[in-house]
Amino acid sequence: QVRVVESGGGLVQPGGSLRLSCAASGSIFSVTAMGWYRQAPGKQRELVAVTRNGGDTNYADSVKGRFTISRDNAKNTVYLQMNSLKPEDTAVYSCNAKLLRQGSYWGQGTQVTVAS
Numbered sequence: 585q586v587r588v589v590e591s592g593g594g595l596v597q598p599g600g601s602l603r604l605s606c607a608a609s610g611s612i613f614s615v616t617a618m619g620w621y622r623q624a625p626g627k628q629r630e631l632v633a634v635t636r637n638g639g640d641t642n643y644a645d646s647v648k649g650r651f652t653i654s655r656d657n658a659k660n661t662v663y664l665q666m667n668s669l670k671p672e673d674t675a676v677y678s679c680n681a682k683l684l685r686q687g688s689y690w691g692q693g694t695q696v697t698v699a700s
Contacts, residue, residue, distance in 0.1 A: 593694030
């Protein structure tokens with residue numbers, strides 16, 4: 585069984601920062617990619633950032649230069665450092681772990697609210 589657990593969401597003022605963490609645990613053979621997605625009320629879920637084996641990363645245009653994804657391979661953990669937060673960043677942020685020959689797993693999500 586595989587678990588994916590996020591932490592670090594909360595309420596922050598515009599211009600502030602938050603750091604999200606996501607850990608995958610359980611019977612994992614190999615993680616091939618980990619990423620962050622978000623879904624705002626009334627909108628579709630969108631990719632925020634993803635990091636793949638070998639160091640390849642991708643970001644949504646809306647977060648480039650403000651968000652940084654990083655990964656601790658030994659801990660199967662991925663982080664999302666979010667700076668210069670804007671109200672439009674408000675959403676439920678969910679972590680996804682893609683595993684070699686084991687499929688894709690999602691966390692339960694963590695709420696990020698940017699408001700003054």
